[in-house]
Amino acid sequence: MTEEKWITRFVFLESVAGVPGMVAGMLRHLKSIRRMRRDNGWIETLLEEAYNERMHLLTFLKLAEPGPTMRFMVLGAQWVFFSGFSLAYLISPQICHRFVGYLEEEAVITYSKAIIDLENGYLPGWEGLQAPEMAIKYWQMPEGQRCMHSLLLYVRADEAKHRDVNHALGNLDQNTDPNPFAAGPEGNLIEKKQLLEPYHIIGC
Numbered sequence: 001m002t003e004e005k006w007i008t009r010f011v012f013l014e015s016v017a018g019v020p021g022m023v024a025g026m027l028r029h030l031k032s033i034r035r036m037r038r039d040n041g042w043i044e045t046l047l048e049e050a051y052n053e054r055m056h057l058l059t060f061l062k063l064a065e066p067g068p069t070m071r072f073m074v075l076g077a078q079w080v081f082f083s084g085f086s087l088a089y090l091i092s093p094q095i096c097h098r099f100v101g102y103l104e105e106e107a108v109i110t111y112s113k114a115i116i117d118l119e120n121g122y123l124p125g126w127e128g129l130q131a132p133e134m135a136i137k138y139w140q141m142p143e144g145q146r147c148m149h150s151l152l153l154y155v156r157a158d159e160a161k162h163r164d165v166n167h168a169l170g171n172l173d174q175n176t177d178p179n180p181f182a183a184g185p186e187g188n189l190i191e192k193k194q195l196l197e198p199y200h201i202i203g204c
């Protein structure tokens with residue numbers, strides 16, 4: 001895998017990864033309105049996940065400009081995945097969260113492989129490369145820790161959180177249980193603390 005091939009893989013992966021949180025958040029939002037009852041604090045976490053995935057995508061787009069074939073593939077994948085996931089979420093949100101948990105684990109594995117390649121010197125183009133400005137701002141990357149290696153560690157840490165959050169949500173009663181990661185008073189303090197704790201990434 002070259003640097004370019006990794007970026008292509010990341011862009012495609014992230015363009016799909018941004019869908020589930022938005023679909024789940026939207027469907028729970030509509031359900032809350034329709035049934036005229038509270039959502040138990042799930043929507044915010046789901047939309048936050050979608051936003052985080054979109055930031056991953058936008059960050060990698062600063063490093064490569066996808067061609068027309070790639071754009072067409074993203075369009076096709078979004079259409080299929082959005083339709084399929086929406087339908088599946090209406091049928092069984094619990095199974096969907098479990099599925100996303102496993103998908104996020106795959107993302108963790110992908111980023112781990114890229115990190116190992118970089119550490120072993122197979123990606124020389126990334127060795128002296130600084131993370132894009134928007135990534136530095138978004139993750140508040142400290143001075144001296146703004147290289148590509150750090151960036152990949154930040155992104156992988158996000159994916160690991162998505163994995164844990166979705167597996168946890170998949171364990172819950174979708175209609176009655178509060179979201180343990182909610183920022184509001186409904187959230188469990190310990191889980192909230194883990195989720196909001198700043199990263200301690202040392203990569204450069």
Ligand SMILES: [Fe+2]
Nearest residue numbers: 014017053056
């Ligand atoms: Fe991501």
Ligand SMILES: [Fe+2]
Nearest residue numbers: 017104159162
């Ligand atoms: Fe993710």
